[in-house]
Amino acid sequence: MARRERRRGEPKTPDKHRLYQASVQGPDGDIELFDRIYRSHRGRAPLALREDFCGTALFSRQWVLSREDRTAVAIDLDSETLEWGRRNNLQTAGEPAARRVRLIEADVRAVRRPKVDLACAMNFSFCAFKERTELLEYLRAVHSALRGDGLLALEHYGGTEAVVAIEERREVDDFVYVWEQESFNPITHETRCHIHFELPGGERLERAFSYDWRLWTLPELRDAMIEVGFAAVEVYWERVDDEGEGTGEYELTEAEENQEGWLVYVVGLK
Ligand SMILES: C[S@@+](CC[C@H](N)C(=O)[O-])C[C@H]1O[C@@H](n2cnc3c(N)ncnc32)[C@H](O)[C@@H]1O
Incomplete structure:
Protein backbone atom coordinates (compact mmCIF):
# COMPACT_ATOMS: atom_id res chain seq x y z
CA MET A 1 0.00 0.00 0.00
CA ALA A 2 1.29 3.45 -0.89
CA ARG A 3 2.38 5.50 2.06
CA ARG A 4 -0.06 8.23 2.88
CA GLU A 5 1.39 11.61 1.90
CA ARG A 6 1.40 14.30 4.54
CA ARG A 7 -0.79 17.16 3.39
CA ARG A 8 0.64 20.67 3.35
CA GLY A 9 0.07 22.35 6.71
CA GLU A 10 -0.69 19.07 8.49
CA PRO A 11 1.55 18.76 11.56
CA LYS A 12 4.21 16.06 11.27
CA THR A 13 4.50 13.40 13.94
CA PRO A 14 6.40 14.90 16.89
CA ASP A 15 9.87 13.61 17.54
CA LYS A 16 9.94 10.72 20.04
CA HIS A 17 12.90 12.20 21.93
CA ARG A 18 11.04 15.49 22.38
CA LEU A 19 7.97 13.64 23.69
CA TYR A 20 10.17 11.58 26.03
CA GLN A 21 11.90 14.64 27.46
CA ALA A 22 8.58 16.39 28.10
CA SER A 23 7.15 13.26 29.78
CA VAL A 24 9.82 11.94 32.10
CA GLN A 25 12.56 14.52 32.54
CA GLY A 26 12.66 17.56 34.80
CA PRO A 27 16.35 18.34 35.15
CA ASP A 28 16.02 21.74 36.85
CA GLY A 29 14.34 20.29 39.96
CA ASP A 30 16.88 17.45 40.08
CA ILE A 31 19.80 19.88 39.81
CA GLU A 32 18.43 21.89 42.76
CA LEU A 33 18.01 18.73 44.80
CA PHE A 34 21.50 17.36 44.02
CA ASP A 35 23.01 20.77 44.75
CA ARG A 36 21.29 20.81 48.16
CA ILE A 37 22.36 17.23 48.99
CA TYR A 38 25.94 17.86 47.87
CA ARG A 39 26.23 21.10 49.87
CA SER A 40 24.77 19.46 52.98
CA HIS A 41 27.59 16.91 52.92
CA ARG A 42 30.51 18.81 51.45
CA GLY A 43 29.77 22.46 52.18
CA ARG A 44 30.30 23.57 48.57
CA ALA A 45 28.54 23.40 45.22
CA PRO A 46 29.29 20.48 42.90
CA LEU A 47 30.77 21.70 39.60
CA ALA A 48 31.94 18.74 37.50
CA LEU A 49 29.17 16.31 36.50
CA ARG A 50 29.11 12.88 34.92
CA GLU A 51 25.71 11.97 33.46
CA ASP A 52 25.56 8.22 32.90
CA PHE A 53 23.09 6.68 30.41
CA CYS A 54 22.58 10.30 29.30
CA GLY A 55 20.33 9.69 26.29
CA THR A 56 19.89 13.14 24.76
CA ALA A 57 22.01 14.78 27.52
CA LEU A 58 19.24 17.16 28.56
CA PHE A 59 20.41 16.99 32.18
CA SER A 60 23.97 17.95 31.18
CA ARG A 61 22.64 20.85 29.11
CA GLN A 62 20.73 22.27 32.06
CA TRP A 63 23.66 21.56 34.39
CA VAL A 64 26.10 23.74 32.47
CA LEU A 65 23.44 26.44 32.00
CA SER A 66 22.86 26.54 35.78
CA ARG A 67 26.34 28.00 36.46
CA GLU A 68 29.13 29.24 34.22
CA ASP A 69 31.73 27.23 36.12
CA ARG A 70 29.96 23.89 35.62
CA THR A 71 31.11 21.17 33.22
CA ALA A 72 29.59 17.83 32.20
CA VAL A 73 30.57 14.58 30.59
CA ALA A 74 27.55 12.71 29.26
CA ILE A 75 27.88 9.02 28.41
CA ASP A 76 25.62 6.78 26.35
CA LEU A 77 25.98 3.78 24.06
CA ASP A 78 23.57 4.97 21.43
CA SER A 79 25.03 7.19 18.72
CA GLU A 80 21.69 8.23 17.21
CA THR A 81 20.37 9.45 20.57
CA LEU A 82 23.63 11.29 21.32
CA GLU A 83 23.52 12.95 17.91
CA TRP A 84 19.92 14.05 18.52
CA GLY A 85 21.07 15.53 21.83
CA ARG A 86 24.00 17.32 20.21
CA ARG A 87 21.74 18.96 17.62
CA ASN A 88 18.70 19.72 19.74
CA ASN A 89 20.04 20.20 23.28
CA LEU A 90 23.65 21.32 22.97
CA GLN A 91 23.69 23.40 19.79
CA THR A 92 20.66 25.31 21.12
CA ALA A 93 22.32 26.00 24.49
CA GLY A 94 24.72 28.58 23.09
CA GLU A 95 28.37 28.14 22.22
CA PRO A 96 30.06 28.77 25.62
CA ALA A 97 27.73 26.39 27.48
CA ALA A 98 27.80 23.72 24.76
CA ARG A 99 31.60 23.70 24.88
CA ARG A 100 31.44 22.71 28.55
CA VAL A 101 29.61 19.43 27.72
CA ARG A 102 31.54 16.45 26.39
CA LEU A 103 29.49 13.63 24.89
CA ILE A 104 31.08 10.20 25.11
CA GLU A 105 29.77 7.26 23.09
CA ALA A 106 30.67 4.31 25.30
CA ASP A 107 29.52 1.72 27.78
CA VAL A 108 29.37 3.46 31.18
CA ARG A 109 31.39 0.58 32.64
CA ALA A 110 34.35 1.46 30.42
CA VAL A 111 34.69 5.10 31.50
CA ARG A 112 36.68 6.01 34.65
CA ARG A 113 37.86 9.51 33.76
CA PRO A 114 37.54 12.44 34.07
CA LYS A 115 37.11 12.67 37.83
CA VAL A 116 33.93 14.51 38.81
CA ASP A 117 32.13 15.86 41.88
CA LEU A 118 28.75 14.39 41.05
CA ALA A 119 27.69 11.41 38.94
CA CYS A 120 24.07 10.63 38.20
CA ALA A 121 22.03 7.99 36.42
CA MET A 122 18.44 9.02 35.85
CA ASN A 123 15.28 7.16 34.97
CA PHE A 124 16.37 3.79 36.40
CA SER A 125 18.88 3.21 33.62
CA PHE A 126 21.24 1.04 35.67
CA CYS A 127 18.48 -1.61 35.64
CA ALA A 128 19.84 -2.52 32.19
CA PHE A 129 22.43 -4.49 34.15
CA LYS A 130 20.71 -7.73 35.04
CA GLU A 131 23.62 -9.63 36.52
CA ARG A 132 25.13 -8.58 39.85
CA THR A 133 28.62 -8.79 38.33
CA GLU A 134 27.56 -6.24 35.67
CA LEU A 135 26.06 -3.93 38.28
CA LEU A 136 29.26 -4.12 40.35
CA GLU A 137 31.38 -3.41 37.26
CA TYR A 138 29.33 -0.27 36.64
CA LEU A 139 29.45 0.87 40.27
CA ARG A 140 33.23 0.32 40.39
CA ALA A 141 33.74 2.40 37.24
CA VAL A 142 31.62 5.30 38.47
CA HIS A 143 33.10 5.11 42.00
CA SER A 144 36.60 5.46 40.58
CA ALA A 145 35.46 8.42 38.45
CA LEU A 146 34.46 10.36 41.60
CA ARG A 147 36.79 12.79 43.28
CA GLY A 148 37.60 12.16 46.96
CA ASP A 149 34.45 14.02 48.05
CA GLY A 150 32.28 12.85 45.14
CA LEU A 151 28.66 11.70 45.22
CA LEU A 152 26.67 9.31 43.03
CA ALA A 153 22.89 9.73 42.64
CA LEU A 154 20.86 6.88 41.13
CA GLU A 155 17.19 7.40 40.39
CA HIS A 156 15.13 4.33 41.21
CA TYR A 157 11.51 3.20 41.40
CA GLY A 158 9.47 0.50 43.06
CA GLY A 159 6.29 -0.23 44.99
CA THR A 160 3.47 -2.76 44.94
CA GLU A 161 2.44 -1.74 41.40
CA ALA A 162 5.99 -1.88 40.05
CA VAL A 163 5.92 -5.68 40.24
CA VAL A 164 2.79 -6.37 38.18
CA ALA A 165 1.77 -6.02 34.55
CA TRP A 213 15.43 -4.52 32.89
CA ARG A 214 16.02 -6.12 36.24
CA LEU A 215 14.17 -4.27 38.96
CA TRP A 216 16.81 -4.20 41.69
CA THR A 217 15.60 -3.90 45.27
CA LEU A 218 16.92 -1.06 47.41
CA PRO A 219 18.80 -3.36 49.81
CA GLU A 220 20.44 -5.15 46.86
CA LEU A 221 21.53 -1.83 45.41
CA ARG A 222 22.74 -0.49 48.74
CA ASP A 223 24.78 -3.63 49.47
CA ALA A 224 26.39 -3.47 46.02
CA MET A 225 27.32 0.20 46.50
CA ILE A 226 28.91 -0.48 49.88
CA GLU A 227 30.74 -3.48 48.39
CA VAL A 228 32.48 -1.34 45.74
CA GLY A 229 33.63 1.18 48.34
CA PHE A 230 30.98 3.84 48.95
CA ALA A 231 31.37 5.01 52.55
CA ALA A 232 27.63 5.52 53.04
CA VAL A 233 24.44 5.15 51.03
CA GLU A 234 21.39 7.34 51.63
CA VAL A 235 17.85 7.14 50.33
CA TYR A 236 15.88 10.28 49.41
CA TRP A 237 12.18 9.42 49.08
CA GLU A 238 9.71 11.41 47.00
CA ARG A 239 6.81 12.70 49.09
CA VAL A 240 3.31 12.18 47.69
CA ASP A 241 0.20 14.33 48.08
CA ASP A 242 -3.23 13.21 49.40
CA GLU A 243 -4.04 11.65 46.00
CA GLY A 244 -0.81 9.69 46.04
CA GLU A 245 0.76 11.85 43.30
CA GLY A 246 4.48 12.63 43.52
CA THR A 247 5.23 16.17 44.72
CA GLY A 248 8.79 16.45 43.41
CA GLU A 249 9.96 16.95 47.02
CA TYR A 250 12.46 14.39 48.31
CA GLU A 251 13.39 13.66 51.93
CA LEU A 252 16.23 11.70 53.46
CA THR A 253 14.68 8.73 55.24
CA GLU A 254 15.49 5.33 56.71
CA ALA A 255 12.03 3.75 57.00
CA GLU A 256 8.85 4.08 54.91
CA GLU A 257 5.53 2.33 54.38
CA ASN A 258 5.45 0.67 51.00
CA GLN A 259 3.35 2.48 48.38
CA GLU A 260 1.75 1.55 45.07
CA GLY A 261 4.57 3.38 43.37
CA TRP A 262 7.56 5.27 44.71
CA LEU A 263 10.50 7.20 43.33
CA VAL A 264 13.79 7.67 45.14
CA TYR A 265 17.32 8.88 44.71
CA VAL A 266 19.88 6.50 46.11
CA VAL A 267 22.92 8.57 46.95
CA GLY A 268 26.36 7.06 47.47
CA LEU A 269 29.02 9.08 49.29
CA LYS A 270 32.62 8.32 48.41
C1 LIG B 1 16.02 4.90 30.18
S1 LIG B 1 17.09 5.73 29.01
C2 LIG B 1 17.56 7.08 30.03
C3 LIG B 1 17.86 8.35 29.30
C4 LIG B 1 18.12 9.55 30.22
N1 LIG B 1 19.22 9.30 31.14
C5 LIG B 1 16.91 9.90 31.05
O1 LIG B 1 17.04 10.19 32.23
O2 LIG B 1 15.82 9.92 30.56
C6 LIG B 1 18.46 4.62 29.02
C7 LIG B 1 19.67 5.04 28.19
O3 LIG B 1 20.77 4.21 28.60
C8 LIG B 1 21.57 3.88 27.47
N2 LIG B 1 22.36 2.69 27.85
C9 LIG B 1 21.90 1.44 28.13
N3 LIG B 1 22.93 0.65 28.53
C10 LIG B 1 24.06 1.43 28.54
C11 LIG B 1 25.42 1.19 28.88
N4 LIG B 1 25.85 -0.01 29.30
N5 LIG B 1 26.30 2.21 28.77
C12 LIG B 1 25.88 3.43 28.33
N6 LIG B 1 24.61 3.71 28.01
C13 LIG B 1 23.69 2.73 28.09
C14 LIG B 1 20.58 3.71 26.35
O4 LIG B 1 21.20 3.90 25.09
C15 LIG B 1 19.55 4.81 26.69
O5 LIG B 1 19.84 6.02 26.01
Missing part, protein backbone atom coordinates in the same frame (compact mmCIF):
# COMPACT_ATOMS: atom_id res chain seq x y z
CA ILE A 166 0.03 -2.68 34.34
CA GLU A 167 -0.49 0.30 32.05
CA GLU A 168 -0.52 3.90 33.29
CA ARG A 169 -1.60 6.96 31.32
CA ARG A 170 -0.73 10.57 32.01
CA GLU A 171 -1.62 13.69 30.08
CA VAL A 172 1.38 15.82 29.15
CA ASP A 173 0.89 19.04 27.18
CA ASP A 174 -1.26 18.00 24.20
CA PHE A 175 -0.44 14.27 24.19
CA VAL A 176 -0.77 11.23 26.45
CA TYR A 177 2.25 9.43 27.89
CA VAL A 178 1.65 5.71 28.40
CA TRP A 179 3.90 3.58 30.62
CA GLU A 180 3.34 -0.14 30.10
CA GLN A 181 4.83 -2.81 32.34
CA GLU A 182 4.35 -5.75 30.01
CA SER A 183 5.75 -8.41 32.34
CA PHE A 184 7.43 -8.95 35.67
CA ASN A 185 9.12 -12.18 36.70
CA PRO A 186 9.15 -12.51 40.52
CA ILE A 187 11.90 -15.14 40.34
CA THR A 188 14.43 -12.92 38.56
CA HIS A 189 12.82 -9.47 38.93
CA GLU A 190 13.21 -9.09 35.17
CA THR A 191 10.67 -6.65 33.78
CA ARG A 192 9.82 -5.58 30.25
CA CYS A 193 8.43 -2.09 29.90
CA HIS A 194 7.43 0.22 27.06
CA ILE A 195 6.64 3.86 26.52
CA HIS A 196 3.89 4.71 24.03
CA PHE A 197 2.60 8.14 23.07
CA GLU A 198 -0.95 9.02 22.03
CA LEU A 199 -0.88 12.10 19.88
CA PRO A 200 -3.51 14.73 19.15
CA GLY A 201 -5.60 13.49 16.24
CA GLY A 202 -5.53 9.88 17.42
CA GLU A 203 -2.16 8.67 16.16
CA ARG A 204 -0.35 6.33 18.60
CA LEU A 205 3.42 6.02 18.69
CA GLU A 206 3.58 2.37 19.76
CA ARG A 207 6.65 1.25 21.73
CA ALA A 208 8.53 4.48 21.13
CA PHE A 209 10.93 3.17 23.81
CA SER A 210 11.28 -0.35 25.22
CA TYR A 211 13.26 -1.57 28.22
CA ASP A 212 14.44 -5.00 29.26
Whole structure:
Protein backbone atom coordinates (compact mmCIF):
# COMPACT_ATOMS: atom_id res chain seq x y z
CA MET A 1 0.00 0.00 0.00
CA ALA A 2 1.29 3.45 -0.89
CA ARG A 3 2.38 5.50 2.06
CA ARG A 4 -0.06 8.23 2.88
CA GLU A 5 1.39 11.61 1.90
CA ARG A 6 1.40 14.30 4.54
CA ARG A 7 -0.79 17.16 3.39
CA ARG A 8 0.64 20.67 3.35
CA GLY A 9 0.07 22.35 6.71
CA GLU A 10 -0.69 19.07 8.49
CA PRO A 11 1.55 18.76 11.56
CA LYS A 12 4.21 16.06 11.27
CA THR A 13 4.50 13.40 13.94
CA PRO A 14 6.40 14.90 16.89
CA ASP A 15 9.87 13.61 17.54
CA LYS A 16 9.94 10.72 20.04
CA HIS A 17 12.90 12.20 21.93
CA ARG A 18 11.04 15.49 22.38
CA LEU A 19 7.97 13.64 23.69
CA TYR A 20 10.17 11.58 26.03
CA GLN A 21 11.90 14.64 27.46
CA ALA A 22 8.58 16.39 28.10
CA SER A 23 7.15 13.26 29.78
CA VAL A 24 9.82 11.94 32.10
CA GLN A 25 12.56 14.52 32.54
CA GLY A 26 12.66 17.56 34.80
CA PRO A 27 16.35 18.34 35.15
CA ASP A 28 16.02 21.74 36.85
CA GLY A 29 14.34 20.29 39.96
CA ASP A 30 16.88 17.45 40.08
CA ILE A 31 19.80 19.88 39.81
CA GLU A 32 18.43 21.89 42.76
CA LEU A 33 18.01 18.73 44.80
CA PHE A 34 21.50 17.36 44.02
CA ASP A 35 23.01 20.77 44.75
CA ARG A 36 21.29 20.81 48.16
CA ILE A 37 22.36 17.23 48.99
CA TYR A 38 25.94 17.86 47.87
CA ARG A 39 26.23 21.10 49.87
CA SER A 40 24.77 19.46 52.98
CA HIS A 41 27.59 16.91 52.92
CA ARG A 42 30.51 18.81 51.45
CA GLY A 43 29.77 22.46 52.18
CA ARG A 44 30.30 23.57 48.57
CA ALA A 45 28.54 23.40 45.22
CA PRO A 46 29.29 20.48 42.90
CA LEU A 47 30.77 21.70 39.60
CA ALA A 48 31.94 18.74 37.50
CA LEU A 49 29.17 16.31 36.50
CA ARG A 50 29.11 12.88 34.92
CA GLU A 51 25.71 11.97 33.46
CA ASP A 52 25.56 8.22 32.90
CA PHE A 53 23.09 6.68 30.41
CA CYS A 54 22.58 10.30 29.30
CA GLY A 55 20.33 9.69 26.29
CA THR A 56 19.89 13.14 24.76
CA ALA A 57 22.01 14.78 27.52
CA LEU A 58 19.24 17.16 28.56
CA PHE A 59 20.41 16.99 32.18
CA SER A 60 23.97 17.95 31.18
CA ARG A 61 22.64 20.85 29.11
CA GLN A 62 20.73 22.27 32.06
CA TRP A 63 23.66 21.56 34.39
CA VAL A 64 26.10 23.74 32.47
CA LEU A 65 23.44 26.44 32.00
CA SER A 66 22.86 26.54 35.78
CA ARG A 67 26.34 28.00 36.46
CA GLU A 68 29.13 29.24 34.22
CA ASP A 69 31.73 27.23 36.12
CA ARG A 70 29.96 23.89 35.62
CA THR A 71 31.11 21.17 33.22
CA ALA A 72 29.59 17.83 32.20
CA VAL A 73 30.57 14.58 30.59
CA ALA A 74 27.55 12.71 29.26
CA ILE A 75 27.88 9.02 28.41
CA ASP A 76 25.62 6.78 26.35
CA LEU A 77 25.98 3.78 24.06
CA ASP A 78 23.57 4.97 21.43
CA SER A 79 25.03 7.19 18.72
CA GLU A 80 21.69 8.23 17.21
CA THR A 81 20.37 9.45 20.57
CA LEU A 82 23.63 11.29 21.32
CA GLU A 83 23.52 12.95 17.91
CA TRP A 84 19.92 14.05 18.52
CA GLY A 85 21.07 15.53 21.83
CA ARG A 86 24.00 17.32 20.21
CA ARG A 87 21.74 18.96 17.62
CA ASN A 88 18.70 19.72 19.74
CA ASN A 89 20.04 20.20 23.28
CA LEU A 90 23.65 21.32 22.97
CA GLN A 91 23.69 23.40 19.79
CA THR A 92 20.66 25.31 21.12
CA ALA A 93 22.32 26.00 24.49
CA GLY A 94 24.72 28.58 23.09
CA GLU A 95 28.37 28.14 22.22
CA PRO A 96 30.06 28.77 25.62
CA ALA A 97 27.73 26.39 27.48
CA ALA A 98 27.80 23.72 24.76
CA ARG A 99 31.60 23.70 24.88
CA ARG A 100 31.44 22.71 28.55
CA VAL A 101 29.61 19.43 27.72
CA ARG A 102 31.54 16.45 26.39
CA LEU A 103 29.49 13.63 24.89
CA ILE A 104 31.08 10.20 25.11
CA GLU A 105 29.77 7.26 23.09
CA ALA A 106 30.67 4.31 25.30
CA ASP A 107 29.52 1.72 27.78
CA VAL A 108 29.37 3.46 31.18
CA ARG A 109 31.39 0.58 32.64
CA ALA A 110 34.35 1.46 30.42
CA VAL A 111 34.69 5.10 31.50
CA ARG A 112 36.68 6.01 34.65
CA ARG A 113 37.86 9.51 33.76
CA PRO A 114 37.54 12.44 34.07
CA LYS A 115 37.11 12.67 37.83
CA VAL A 116 33.93 14.51 38.81
CA ASP A 117 32.13 15.86 41.88
CA LEU A 118 28.75 14.39 41.05
CA ALA A 119 27.69 11.41 38.94
CA CYS A 120 24.07 10.63 38.20
CA ALA A 121 22.03 7.99 36.42
CA MET A 122 18.44 9.02 35.85
CA ASN A 123 15.28 7.16 34.97
CA PHE A 124 16.37 3.79 36.40
CA SER A 125 18.88 3.21 33.62
CA PHE A 126 21.24 1.04 35.67
CA CYS A 127 18.48 -1.61 35.64
CA ALA A 128 19.84 -2.52 32.19
CA PHE A 129 22.43 -4.49 34.15
CA LYS A 130 20.71 -7.73 35.04
CA GLU A 131 23.62 -9.63 36.52
CA ARG A 132 25.13 -8.58 39.85
CA THR A 133 28.62 -8.79 38.33
CA GLU A 134 27.56 -6.24 35.67
CA LEU A 135 26.06 -3.93 38.28
CA LEU A 136 29.26 -4.12 40.35
CA GLU A 137 31.38 -3.41 37.26
CA TYR A 138 29.33 -0.27 36.64
CA LEU A 139 29.45 0.87 40.27
CA ARG A 140 33.23 0.32 40.39
CA ALA A 141 33.74 2.40 37.24
CA VAL A 142 31.62 5.30 38.47
CA HIS A 143 33.10 5.11 42.00
CA SER A 144 36.60 5.46 40.58
CA ALA A 145 35.46 8.42 38.45
CA LEU A 146 34.46 10.36 41.60
CA ARG A 147 36.79 12.79 43.28
CA GLY A 148 37.60 12.16 46.96
CA ASP A 149 34.45 14.02 48.05
CA GLY A 150 32.28 12.85 45.14
CA LEU A 151 28.66 11.70 45.22
CA LEU A 152 26.67 9.31 43.03
CA ALA A 153 22.89 9.73 42.64
CA LEU A 154 20.86 6.88 41.13
CA GLU A 155 17.19 7.40 40.39
CA HIS A 156 15.13 4.33 41.21
CA TYR A 157 11.51 3.20 41.40
CA GLY A 158 9.47 0.50 43.06
CA GLY A 159 6.29 -0.23 44.99
CA THR A 160 3.47 -2.76 44.94
CA GLU A 161 2.44 -1.74 41.40
CA ALA A 162 5.99 -1.88 40.05
CA VAL A 163 5.92 -5.68 40.24
CA VAL A 164 2.79 -6.37 38.18
CA ALA A 165 1.77 -6.02 34.55
CA ILE A 166 0.03 -2.68 34.34
CA GLU A 167 -0.49 0.30 32.05
CA GLU A 168 -0.52 3.90 33.29
CA ARG A 169 -1.60 6.96 31.32
CA ARG A 170 -0.73 10.57 32.01
CA GLU A 171 -1.62 13.69 30.08
CA VAL A 172 1.38 15.82 29.15
CA ASP A 173 0.89 19.04 27.18
CA ASP A 174 -1.26 18.00 24.20
CA PHE A 175 -0.44 14.27 24.19
CA VAL A 176 -0.77 11.23 26.45
CA TYR A 177 2.25 9.43 27.89
CA VAL A 178 1.65 5.71 28.40
CA TRP A 179 3.90 3.58 30.62
CA GLU A 180 3.34 -0.14 30.10
CA GLN A 181 4.83 -2.81 32.34
CA GLU A 182 4.35 -5.75 30.01
CA SER A 183 5.75 -8.41 32.34
CA PHE A 184 7.43 -8.95 35.67
CA ASN A 185 9.12 -12.18 36.70
CA PRO A 186 9.15 -12.51 40.52
CA ILE A 187 11.90 -15.14 40.34
CA THR A 188 14.43 -12.92 38.56
CA HIS A 189 12.82 -9.47 38.93
CA GLU A 190 13.21 -9.09 35.17
CA THR A 191 10.67 -6.65 33.78
CA ARG A 192 9.82 -5.58 30.25
CA CYS A 193 8.43 -2.09 29.90
CA HIS A 194 7.43 0.22 27.06
CA ILE A 195 6.64 3.86 26.52
CA HIS A 196 3.89 4.71 24.03
CA PHE A 197 2.60 8.14 23.07
CA GLU A 198 -0.95 9.02 22.03
CA LEU A 199 -0.88 12.10 19.88
CA PRO A 200 -3.51 14.73 19.15
CA GLY A 201 -5.60 13.49 16.24
CA GLY A 202 -5.53 9.88 17.42
CA GLU A 203 -2.16 8.67 16.16
CA ARG A 204 -0.35 6.33 18.60
CA LEU A 205 3.42 6.02 18.69
CA GLU A 206 3.58 2.37 19.76
CA ARG A 207 6.65 1.25 21.73
CA ALA A 208 8.53 4.48 21.13
CA PHE A 209 10.93 3.17 23.81
CA SER A 210 11.28 -0.35 25.22
CA TYR A 211 13.26 -1.57 28.22
CA ASP A 212 14.44 -5.00 29.26
CA TRP A 213 15.43 -4.52 32.89
CA ARG A 214 16.02 -6.12 36.24
CA LEU A 215 14.17 -4.27 38.96
CA TRP A 216 16.81 -4.20 41.69
CA THR A 217 15.60 -3.90 45.27
CA LEU A 218 16.92 -1.06 47.41
CA PRO A 219 18.80 -3.36 49.81
CA GLU A 220 20.44 -5.15 46.86
CA LEU A 221 21.53 -1.83 45.41
CA ARG A 222 22.74 -0.49 48.74
CA ASP A 223 24.78 -3.63 49.47
CA ALA A 224 26.39 -3.47 46.02
CA MET A 225 27.32 0.20 46.50
CA ILE A 226 28.91 -0.48 49.88
CA GLU A 227 30.74 -3.48 48.39
CA VAL A 228 32.48 -1.34 45.74
CA GLY A 229 33.63 1.18 48.34
CA PHE A 230 30.98 3.84 48.95
CA ALA A 231 31.37 5.01 52.55
CA ALA A 232 27.63 5.52 53.04
CA VAL A 233 24.44 5.15 51.03
CA GLU A 234 21.39 7.34 51.63
CA VAL A 235 17.85 7.14 50.33
CA TYR A 236 15.88 10.28 49.41
CA TRP A 237 12.18 9.42 49.08
CA GLU A 238 9.71 11.41 47.00
CA ARG A 239 6.81 12.70 49.09
CA VAL A 240 3.31 12.18 47.69
CA ASP A 241 0.20 14.33 48.08
CA ASP A 242 -3.23 13.21 49.40
CA GLU A 243 -4.04 11.65 46.00
CA GLY A 244 -0.81 9.69 46.04
CA GLU A 245 0.76 11.85 43.30
CA GLY A 246 4.48 12.63 43.52
CA THR A 247 5.23 16.17 44.72
CA GLY A 248 8.79 16.45 43.41
CA GLU A 249 9.96 16.95 47.02
CA TYR A 250 12.46 14.39 48.31
CA GLU A 251 13.39 13.66 51.93
CA LEU A 252 16.23 11.70 53.46
CA THR A 253 14.68 8.73 55.24
CA GLU A 254 15.49 5.33 56.71
CA ALA A 255 12.03 3.75 57.00
CA GLU A 256 8.85 4.08 54.91
CA GLU A 257 5.53 2.33 54.38
CA ASN A 258 5.45 0.67 51.00
CA GLN A 259 3.35 2.48 48.38
CA GLU A 260 1.75 1.55 45.07
CA GLY A 261 4.57 3.38 43.37
CA TRP A 262 7.56 5.27 44.71
CA LEU A 263 10.50 7.20 43.33
CA VAL A 264 13.79 7.67 45.14
CA TYR A 265 17.32 8.88 44.71
CA VAL A 266 19.88 6.50 46.11
CA VAL A 267 22.92 8.57 46.95
CA GLY A 268 26.36 7.06 47.47
CA LEU A 269 29.02 9.08 49.29
CA LYS A 270 32.62 8.32 48.41
C1 LIG B 1 16.02 4.90 30.18
S1 LIG B 1 17.09 5.73 29.01
C2 LIG B 1 17.56 7.08 30.03
C3 LIG B 1 17.86 8.35 29.30
C4 LIG B 1 18.12 9.55 30.22
N1 LIG B 1 19.22 9.30 31.14
C5 LIG B 1 16.91 9.90 31.05
O1 LIG B 1 17.04 10.19 32.23
O2 LIG B 1 15.82 9.92 30.56
C6 LIG B 1 18.46 4.62 29.02
C7 LIG B 1 19.67 5.04 28.19
O3 LIG B 1 20.77 4.21 28.60
C8 LIG B 1 21.57 3.88 27.47
N2 LIG B 1 22.36 2.69 27.85
C9 LIG B 1 21.90 1.44 28.13
N3 LIG B 1 22.93 0.65 28.53
C10 LIG B 1 24.06 1.43 28.54
C11 LIG B 1 25.42 1.19 28.88
N4 LIG B 1 25.85 -0.01 29.30
N5 LIG B 1 26.30 2.21 28.77
C12 LIG B 1 25.88 3.43 28.33
N6 LIG B 1 24.61 3.71 28.01
C13 LIG B 1 23.69 2.73 28.09
C14 LIG B 1 20.58 3.71 26.35
O4 LIG B 1 21.20 3.90 25.09
C15 LIG B 1 19.55 4.81 26.69
O5 LIG B 1 19.84 6.02 26.01
